[in-house]
Amino acid sequence: MNDIGPPAPADLAALASGIERTNELLTRVLAKVSTTPSTHGVFVDAGYVYAAAGRLVAQTEDRRAIELDAEGIIEAFIDKARTIFPDSRLLRVYWYDGARRRIHTQEQQHIAELPDVKVRLGNLNANNQQKGVDSLIRTDLESLARHRAISDAVLIGGDEDLVSAVEAAQGYGARVHLWGIEAAGGRNQAEPLLWEVDSQRTFDLDFCKPYVTRRAGVEGDGPALCETPVPAREDVRFVGARVAAQWLSERGRDWVATLLPGHPYLPGTVDQELLTAAEALLRHSLRGHADLRRVLRDGFWDHVQGQY
Numbered sequence: 001m002n003d004i005g006p007p008a009p010a011d012l013a014a015l016a017s018g019i020e021r022t023n024e025l026l027t028r029v030l031a032k033v034s035t036t037p038s039t040h041g042v043f044v045d046a047g048y049v050y051a052a053a054g055r056l057v058a059q060t061e062d063r064r065a066i067e068l069d070a071e072g073i074i075e076a077f078i079d080k081a082r083t084i085f086p087d088s089r090l091l092r093v094y095w096y097d098g099a100r101r102r103i104h105t106q107e108q109q110h111i112a113e114l115p116d117v118k119v120r121l122g123n124l125n126a127n128n129q130q131k132g133v134d135s136l137i138r139t140d141l142e143s144l145a146r147h148r149a150i151s152d153a154v155l156i157g158g159d160e161d162l163v164s165a166v167e168a169a170q171g172y173g174a175r176v177h178l179w180g181i182e183a184a185g186g187r188n189q190a191e192p193l194l195w196e197v198d199s200q201r202t203f204d205l206d207f208c209k210p211y212v213t214r215r216a217g218v219e220g221d222g223p224a225l226c227e228t229p230v231p232a233r234e235d236v237r238f239v240g241a242r243v244a245a246q247w248l249s250e251r252g253r254d255w256v257a258t259l260l261p262g263h264p265y266l267p268g269t270v271d272q273e274l275l276t277a278a279e280a281l282l283r284h285s286l287r288g289h290a291d292l293r294r295v296l297r298d299g300f301w302d303h304v305q306g307q308y
Contacts, residue, residue: 038088038151041144042077043137045157046097049073051285052158052181052188056205057212061285065215070095070111073211077179078116081154084177084201091150093117094140096133134268138165145172154179155197158189158290161268166196177201181208186291231282233295240299243277248307256304263301274300 050068051061058066074093081090095111095118102121104112112119120140122132137157142165144150153169155162156179166176178197180189182204187194194200231239248256259266266274278296279285286292 038085039091039149040081040085040088040152040154041091041150042081042093042154043141043156044074044077044093044095045133045137045159045162046070046095047133048157048159048188049181052183053208053212055188056182056184057209058214060214067213067215069211069213070107071114073208074111074114074117076207076211077154077156080179080201085152088152090116091144094137095119096122096136098122098133134159134161134165137162138168141165141174141176142168142172145169145174148172150174152177156180158187158193160190160192160290160293161271163190163192163196166193170196170198175199179203183289186289188290190290191294229284230289231284231292233292236278236282236286236292236295237299237302239278239281240274240296240301241303242281243274244300244303246277248304253307257308259304260308263305264297266297266300271297 050063050066053068053073054063054066055061060066074095078090078093093116097108097119099105099108099121100123102123104119104121108119108121111117120133120136122136137155141153141155145153145168151174153174153176155166155176158180166178169176175198176196177199178189178193179201180203182202244256259270265271274296275286275293286296
């Protein structure tokens, strides 16, 4: 058997040269990474801002009853993010709202013309409820995080359906920071959403007050949902059970039984139907009351489980 001798000096020199080139390349890459600024994006659920700020400042969640200085509050969000992320640059602000047939209103057109702002529209149904906004937020968050376009995401919203958007962005390494608007009583952001994010921040009355003005003499077609007193938890739970009983009668036990495997959660479309039906019975919007929405679901499930 032939013995393998020591490597020739030429081979050693080539190996050393290759290692040196590799080290130089790694040094340049690390230097570039260390000088590349972090990037953050701001993702705003406009429906949440209108409802929560309106409730806090003007005691109403009816968009027809308030004027929101969208340009001013967007600039305030940008300034706050600049303070919190001093070494990061802003990618842009995403403003998610609803519109009939996804056609921009005059106000939305004005917002879309603002620098560093992208307006994204879901649909608006016959009850003036946004449809498809949560899925737009998830799509943008996930895509930007996957392509490393953002390192931090500021999410301004409160709906539990946004949990999946947070998880998607975090799965690609982005940090998600939840900002909210102070609720006069209880919370207006879902607890599962609060649990999932990397940090939380709440804006108080002093922050919001300069940007919200109540319109004088605005009346809707009949009493506005938000103008009745906030319903008691017991009333909301009862309404949840009442809707469950109605659906059992109208849609049948087999249809309702298909919901049982998802307990304690409801499919998004069913959850929206429950919310709409309950608001009609209560004559009050629950959009800014995450705690009451949970009570509503609890009442629904209490009745359903009692029937099986």
